[in-house]
Amino acid sequence: MEPCEIAPGVWVFTSRVMRTTTTVVAGASTAAGRGVVLVDPAWEPDELEAIAGWLEAKSLVVVAGWATHAHHDHVLWHPRFGEVTRYATAAAARDAGGERDSLVAGLGPDWPAGLAPLVGGVVPLEGDTLPWAGPAIRVVAHDAHAHGHGALWLEEAAVLVAGDMLSDVEIPLPDDEGPVGYLRGLRVLEPFARRARVLVPGHGNVARATADGGDTPSARVDRDLAYLDGLARGADDPRLHGAPHWLLDQHERNAASARAAGPTGRASS
Secondary structure (H helix, E strand, C coil), rough: CCCCEEEECEEEEEECCEEEEEEEEEEEEECCCEEEEEECCCHHHHHHHHHHHHHHCCCEEEEEEEECCCCCCHHHHHHHHCCCEECCCHHHHHHHHHHHHHHHHCCCCCCCCCCCCCCCEEECCCCCCCCCCCCCCEEEEEECCCEEEEEEEEECCCEEEEEECCCCCCCCCCCCCCCHCCCCCHHHHHHHHHHHCEEEEEEEECCCCCCCHHHHHHHHHHHHHHHHHHHHCCCCCCHHCCEEEHHHHHHHHHHHHHHCCCCCCCCCC
């Protein structure tokens, strides 16, 4: 399991499960090694082991963790990452702390007992900037996909670690507030995605800003806006072609919610 360096000092691993991404952001070098923030390490135990082995081989030392939201595939950890503070937004930390049993259950009965106590062990971040000796990492919080979802904006590298947003393989997956609430969160994230040179979704492929267009961060925003706007009218989306049943079922729920919301709930309003 080898990562891709998407910007200087920023690497992304991709899991074999649902193309889940793990992001590593490097900071300053110390006597012990170069400190890194580890974002959403995922997913299978052997993949977590592989990430730890790669970090050790590169003399990269985890100094902090970040969970973009409190879903079971984004609050994992491994003892070899170290006993460091793992942050999330205040809302996500509350949810993770109150749902530890369900988070572990979501990983299935074969999840190793030794890793189970580490699931969801996040604390609320005070403020909107991660405290570490590295390039500034700003938290962009919203509730589009999950309560207290916190994307990360790396200003220096112009990288947006978007969490479960702006994917090329998944349609928008709203939380309780449905497509209308999702749109509000997407609008919060949009200015950063428009400025990003590189965008990392929680699941799927990295998007890059290129002169010839294509699958750019801005194009991802446009695609999701078009999807939300067309829901009530039954508009198609290429991400649904050959999609798994769970994603098709979510699309039907999205469409039903958009129809119930009426014209005032459309993305163009």
